[in-house]
Amino acid sequence: MVTTPGSTGRPPLASLAGHAVGVPPQRKVVSVLVGGQILGGIGMGATLSLGSLLAAQLSGSPAWSGMAATMSTLGAAVAAVPLARLAVARGRRMSLSTGALIAGTGAVIAITSASVSVFPLLLLGLMLLGAGSAVNLQARFAATDLARPGTRARDLSIVVWSTTIGAVLGPNLFGPGEAVGSVLGLPPLTGAFAFSVAAQLAAALVYLTGLRPDPLLAAMSLRELSVEAPRPRSGSLILRSNPGARYAVAAVALSHATMVALMSMTPVHLREHGASLVIVGFTISLHIAGMYALSPVFGWLADKAGRLRVVLLGQAMLLASLLIAGVAADSRTGVTVSLVLLGLGWSASVVAGSAMVAESVHIQDRPAIQGLSDLSMNAAGALGGALAGPVLASVGYSGLGFLAMALVAVVVIWTLLHGRRASAHAKPVTS
Template structure:
């Protein structure tokens, strides 16, 4: 009787998990379009409104600072009220931020730009947590793959977003918008669509269901159980944060570096294409890295990511004055980030019981984004003082640290 009763419930969970992954993946497509313009144009807008290239890193720093400020509050909200409310609130904050960014260009206010970008970053904190939502009802044998599918979905929007920079600027000129702000029209529409999707379609809420299953101990509860391994979880947080700092710091300075390489001013298309290639690297092969993490283990894939990041930084340092070399470096930078963050997020999730997951996941996103905010500011200073190649060599030190400390990521340590 109990076995027969367990089967339908298990089937319900499987169907709910598949639906959750589809909804989250669609939301990530829209979120990628919305975030693409901010990544491509934020540094350029900051340099334009401030009049100083050295302050260009403050745009990416503000995105990451906003995400850091919102990560834990959104995670706590998710723990109490579910993923759906947390994700929709994040989208609403991003919509307000986009409106403020456009306004800042109209009134030529650098501080107002940073305030708007902070709010966009808060919205991005919600997008980041969607990958964890994909693991709430996932089994151990598919956790990394389900997570990676949601990460992969960002490829479509993330590649399309930067490529829409040119058409967006043309549309903006037709409408009389300030220079560099036209693409935010696409961002606003995509962000609004993502908000509506989560609000309507993310039902049942995966985290609330997982919490009920764990409390009841009923059928399906074993699929979400996890042994608490705090030392492994701490390493996972460090590995994800370190990889993200490397990626964000170098990526944030690339548009400014490319602008210096294009004295004729024809930089918009070059930046859009380079960032699109980078974003493809970040998300395009994430299902492969998820499959590898499920097959060979989380830690080996984290280390694979460090090897790819190291190759990227060496390429950026050696071919710093070549547009092709910089583009290849940005592609590798995205691939290394993808491997490390997909495997690292899975390692963190399975090292933490369900009742503690939102808190640790929020802490991971806070550490990751706050560290990247500091790194982006320092990257702007580094670009102005020791150049793009010097920035790459400095970032290599952090890759080495993540690699050396990998012994703490073995489950046997706890």
């Protein structure tokens, strides 16, 4: 007898791509993903901030410091689709562990670049490190492979929440990293990259050993046992033919672009108005807390109240954030409140939108649409951050807040139209 996906029972083994596949308990899958996310988050948080300092040092100009975030985002975007394809072929276990190993390799290359003082080599290392971000994004979707429809958003949101731990711990390893680097004879500013190597290797080991049986292969096996599953389609084909998937991918990407556009310019705006680095750091920390700390709450709400309602709630908070940024740009308190609401709005929109991405198609098509969603999300964020600079220079922080409302308006209108179309057949894809 085949058990329901997400239950703790063990069905008979099924064969997929020549491998015997059982069904792991969903609780175990989520626990493994949380552990991997914490380690991966430490690895990323310990290095990306130092990457900008290292870029300025090796290039000889502070103007190149922004390339650290740019190359990491580019790396995450480039890795998203190949890792999704690897998940289809070999399962989440191989996909997530491979991405973590690539990120660890990037950290090694970054250390090497500082040793030989070659700036382009650093850019390559930072780009490969971006694969760690792609792993973090794919891990949230891995939590939905065997989840029941009634807990899918909650399980996804727990994995998203676990990112907070690594994001908080990582930057606090700067000091210890430099001490360890000094003992190991590493160049200045690269000690934390050694921690990143260790963390990414540990994350890869967690995925390799913990995701047995593989949740994606198990879910695909169950699909094949219950019905004759069609062949997987490409992400672009799914977008052209599936309005639900098209909406969900756009909602996540546009919400991310809105968040990145305002957040990336906030440190610049605060510094121009005399704020200390302590104030800037505290404001960004509160923003990051808003992004992740309440994600389980939004996941629970998405399961109970519906995905579209939580997307609209997220857009309402994004709109409030942009409005406050527009009218209270000269107030540090106003900017701080705006950034907290920005993080909360992002969290609600991305958690609910990601759940919709996962359930808009059958299991065999999920990795393709999820990879394309992550690619779109990173590309939209990079574009939003790139355009925000010229907008800030032209119309100021207030103008940036008001102009970004156009992105929110697109998502709100699309959500209302999608809700009307979907009302006749609102039941999500469950397999």
